[in-house]
Amino acid sequence: HPTASPCATVSEHIYPVLARHLQQRYPSHWFPPLFSGCNIENVCYPMGVCAERTAIQKAISEGHREFRAIAISSDLQDDFISPCGACRQVMREFGTNWAVYMTKPDGTYVVRTVLELLPAPFGSLGPQKIQ
Amino acid sequence: HPTASPCATVSEHIYPVLARHLQQRYPSHWFPPLFSGCNIENVCYPMGVCAERTAIQKAISEGHREFRAIAISSDLQDDFISPCGACRQVMREFGTNWAVYMTKPDGTYVVRTVLELLPAPFGSLGPQKIQ
Amino acid sequence: HPTASPCATVSEHIYPVLARHLQQRYPSHWFPPLFSGCNIENVCYPMGVCAERTAIQKAISEGHREFRAIAISSDLQDDFISPCGACRQVMREFGTNWAVYMTKPDGTYVVRTVLELLPAPFGSLGPQKIQ
Amino acid sequence: HPTASPCATVSEHIYPVLARHLQQRYPSHWFPPLFSGCNIENVCYPMGVCAERTAIQKAISEGHREFRAIAISSDLQDDFISPCGACRQVMREFGTNWAVYMTKPDGTYVVRTVLELLPAPFGSLGPQKIQ
Numbered sequence: 001h002p003t004a005s006p007c008a009t010v011s012e013h014i015y016p017v018l019a020r021h022l023q024q025r026y027p028s029h030w031f032p033p034l035f036s037g038c039n040i041e042n043v044c045y046p047m048g049v050c051a052e053r054t055a056i057q058k059a060i061s062e063g064h065r066e067f068r069a070i071a072i073s074s075d076l077q078d079d080f081i082s083p084c085g086a087c088r089q090v091m092r093e094f095g096t097n098w099a100v101y102m103t104k105p106d107g108t109y110v111v112r113t114v115l116e117l118l119p120a121p122f123g124s125l126g127p128q129k130i131q
Numbered sequence: 132h133p134t135a136s137p138c139a140t141v142s143e144h145i146y147p148v149l150a151r152h153l154q155q156r157y158p159s160h161w162f163p164p165l166f167s168g169c170n171i172e173n174v175c176y177p178m179g180v181c182a183e184r185t186a187i188q189k190a191i192s193e194g195h196r197e198f199r200a201i202a203i204s205s206d207l208q209d210d211f212i213s214p215c216g217a218c219r220q221v222m223r224e225f226g227t228n229w230a231v232y233m234t235k236p237d238g239t240y241v242v243r244t245v246l247e248l249l250p251a252p253f254g255s256l257g258p259q260k261i262q
Numbered sequence: 263h264p265t266a267s268p269c270a271t272v273s274e275h276i277y278p279v280l281a282r283h284l285q286q287r288y289p290s291h292w293f294p295p296l297f298s299g300c301n302i303e304n305v306c307y308p309m310g311v312c313a314e315r316t317a318i319q320k321a322i323s324e325g326h327r328e329f330r331a332i333a334i335s336s337d338l339q340d341d342f343i344s345p346c347g348a349c350r351q352v353m354r355e356f357g358t359n360w361a362v363y364m365t366k367p368d369g370t371y372v373v374r375t376v377l378e379l380l381p382a383p384f385g386s387l388g389p390q391k392i393q
Numbered sequence: 394h395p396t397a398s399p400c401a402t403v404s405e406h407i408y409p410v411l412a413r414h415l416q417q418r419y420p421s422h423w424f425p426p427l428f429s430g431c432n433i434e435n436v437c438y439p440m441g442v443c444a445e446r447t448a449i450q451k452a453i454s455e456g457h458r459e460f461r462a463i464a465i466s467s468d469l470q471d472d473f474i475s476p477c478g479a480c481r482q483v484m485r486e487f488g489t490n491w492a493v494y495m496t497k498p499d500g501t502y503v504v505r506t507v508l509e510l511l512p513a514p515f516g517s518l519g520p521q522k523i524q
Contacts (some may be wrong), residue, residue, distance in 0.1 A: 038192050040221075043254035044346035045307040047220045049184070054192050057185045061169050084306035084515040085485070089178045089478030102513070110513075117512060120495070120505070122477040123174035175477035176438040215384040215437040216351030223347070233382070241382075248381060251364070251374065253346040300454050302483075305516035309482045311446070316454050319447045323431050351440045385436035 004064035006055035007071050008037040014073040017107055022069055035059045052087035056094070067094055071101035071109070080110050088118040096121065135195035137186035138202050139168040145204040148238055153200055166190045183218035187225070198225055202232035202240070211241050219249040227252065266326035268317035269333050270299040276335040279369055284331055297321045314349035318356070329356055333363035333371070342372050350380040358383065397457035399448035400464050401430040407466040410500055415462055428452045445480035449487070460487055464494035464502070473503050481511040489514065 005022055009015045019034055037055030041048045052072060059067070070091065074081035080102040083091070091100070096115035103109040115121070136153055140146045150165055168186030172179045183203060190198070201222065205212035211233040214222070222231070227246035234240040246252070267284050271277045281296055299317030303310045314334060321329070332353065336343035342364040345353070353362070358377035365371040377383070398415055402408045412427055430448030434441045445465060452460070463484065467474035473495040476484070484493070489508035496502040508514070 036192065037188075040188055040191050041307065042221060042224050044220055044312065044348070045303065046310045046312060047217060047224075047346060047348060048308045049180075049188060050306065050308060053180070054188045057168075057171055057180060058189045058192065060171050061167065061185050061189065080513075082513045082515050084309060085478035085480070085482030085511055086178060086306070086309060087478070088481075088511075089175055090173060092478070093173050093178075112513070118478055118481075119510060119512070120473075120475045120503075122475050172438065175443065175479070176434065177441045177443060178477060178479060179439040181437065181439060211382075213382045213384050215440060216347035216349070216354070216380055217437070217440060218347070219350075219380075220347030243382070249347055249350075250379060250381070251342075251344045251372075253344050298454060299450075302450055302453050304483060304486050306482055309479060309486075311442075311450060315442070316450045319430075319433055319442060320451045320454065322433050323429065323447050323451065348440060351437055352435060355435050355440075 003066045003068055004033050004035060004059040004062075005068050005070070006035040006037065006052075006059045008051035008055040009071070009073040014103065014105060014107070018071040018073060018101070018103065021101075021107075022071060026068055033059070033062070033064070035062075050084055050087050052083045053090050056087075056090055060094075065094060067091075067098050069099040069101060071103060073103045073105070075105060077105060080104055080108075083117065085118075088114065089122065092118050092121050092123075134197045134199055135164050135166060135190040135193075136200050137166040137168065137183075137190045137198060139182035139186040140202070140204040145234065145236060145238070149202040149204060149232070149234065152232075152238075153202060157199055164190070164193070164195070166193075181215055181218050183214045184221050187218075187221055191225075196225060198222075198229050200230040200232060202234060204234045204236070206236060208236060211235055211239075214248065216249075219245065220253065223249050223252050223254075265328045265330055266295050266297060266321045266324075267331050268297040268299065268314075268321045268329060270313035270317040271333070271335040276365065276367060276369070280333040280335060280363070280365065283363075283369075284333060288330055295321070295324070295326070297324075312346055312349050314345045315352050318349075318352055322356075327356060329353075329360050331361040331363060333365060335365045335367070337367060339367060342366055342370075345379065347380075350376065351384065354380050354383050354385075396459045396461055397426050397428060397452045397455075398462050399428040399430065399445075399452045399460060401444035401448040402464070402466040407496065407498060407500070411464040411466060411494070411496065414494075414500075415464060419461055426452070426455070426457070428455075443477055443480050445476045446483050449480075449483055453487075458487060460484075460491050462492040462494060464496060466496045466498070468498060470498060473497055473501075476510065478511075481507065482515065485511050485514050485516075 035058045037051040168182040297320045299313040430444040
């Protein structure tokens with residue numbers, strides 16, 4: 001399987017910045033592909049889906065099963081946007097050791113692994129087991 | 132917004148058939164684009180997503196908001212595969228009058244509108260109101 | 263298994279009315295039990311759940327597997343409130359031939375079977391098959 | 394609002410043990426109420442729901458908004474069962490500082506706060522902010 005870098009973003013402005021950042025940070029042979037997502041709301045709130053899962057589902061449906069990084073952006077000025085618990089569980093399905101970039105609109109970010117964001121994950125095996 | 136034709140399928144075999152069928156049936160200026168989806172399971176079952184929603188979310192995240200048709204396939208020999216209720220609600224967010232093709236592996240199908248599959252929909256307005 | 267009558271409602275005002283209506287309409291040996299639900303929202307919209315599923319999940323977790331009726335209410339003055347597609351799929355898991363009361367705050371209602379609200383359901387068997 | 398202690402369990406055997414443990418550990422004026430849940434599956438996998446959310450939704454629908462502890466059990470002999478990411482997000486809606494007991498069938502357990510299981514949560518405020 002090829003590797004992929006889903007790039008979930010609800011901010012059109014920051015997407016090129018995120019994409020450029022990921023391309024600078026990771027070896028060129030990882031790119032392309034890069035997948036973007038967005039929140040998709042529904043008149044019935046629970047039927048919506050987050051940008052992160054949209055990006056991951058796009059990549060999966062195109063044949064990718066391994067990911068290097070995901071970058072998340074929002075319009076919130078004062079917070080690094082972080083993924084919801086459901087998105088963390090979906091990320092975890094495809095590995096625990098890949099990078100989650102949580103950004104602000106000014107382009108600053110913090111980065112954590114999937115396992116750091118979902119410690120003692122449901123479905124865990126081996127070294128991730130709760131001791 | 133452009134129109135789009137998401138094509139949800141879990142069967143690699145039937146996808147070209149579905150795509151060809153849709154292209155023959157609809158005016159050429161509707162195509163491209165065509166989006167395919169697949170079921171994406173999770174070790175935590177409720178965190179999975181169906182092929183139909185995957186296809187629609189891909190199309191939405193690429194800027195589409197109007198759909199003409201969705202075609203669904205499976206490996207079930209004896210049943211026309213139909214969408215689950217959640218996928219019907221997500222379809223309905225983007226209109227009630229577009230076509231849902233429910234197919235068998237032999238290429239036969241039945242077709243219904245979204246409204247026929249989700250009568251008296253939640254969030255309904257105007258003529259779809261329950262009388 | 264006992265039978266149960268989940269009573270999903272977001273309106274505290276109408277709940278006693280619905281409960282009384284169901285008790286008058288159905289044989290007394292069906293009652294109790296009666297379960298009520300409510301919408302439970304989340305800061306991450308897709309993590310919420312509807313009143314109908316809340317009521318059904320309560321009943322299931324108390325050991326019930328068969329239902330006679332569900333009644334849904336809301337504060338909408340001009341519409342009979344109907345269940346979303348996801349709730350219809352969850353209702354259908356426990357039968358297609360039970361009654362869904364869709365009400366207005368004035369106590370008027372329309373009633374449909376689960377199958378009428380989810381025709382050609384996913385997972386269908388036998389006579390519900392799409393012909 | 395009263396406090397509550399949802400007790401999600403898929404194992405009928407361990408439920409009385411968990412309930413007794415919680416009752417011994419917490420002041421008696423916290424009890425009752427105690428709510429139990431179970432996994433509720435669906436022929437359409439993503440339409441299912443986990444035991445933890447079922448227990449919490451029951452408590453919410455009965456008027457509770459504050460929780461002290463949740464205990465999770467399963468039949469897995471060798472693992473402390475942990476909640477999925479979606480359940481962590483739903484737990485977090487009602488506070489980050491309450492206790493999650495993750496148990497084995499032999500009655501041993503580890504305990505974490507909601508915040509420990511969902512660090513840098515989506516929707517975070519104040520001291521939980523990502524620094």
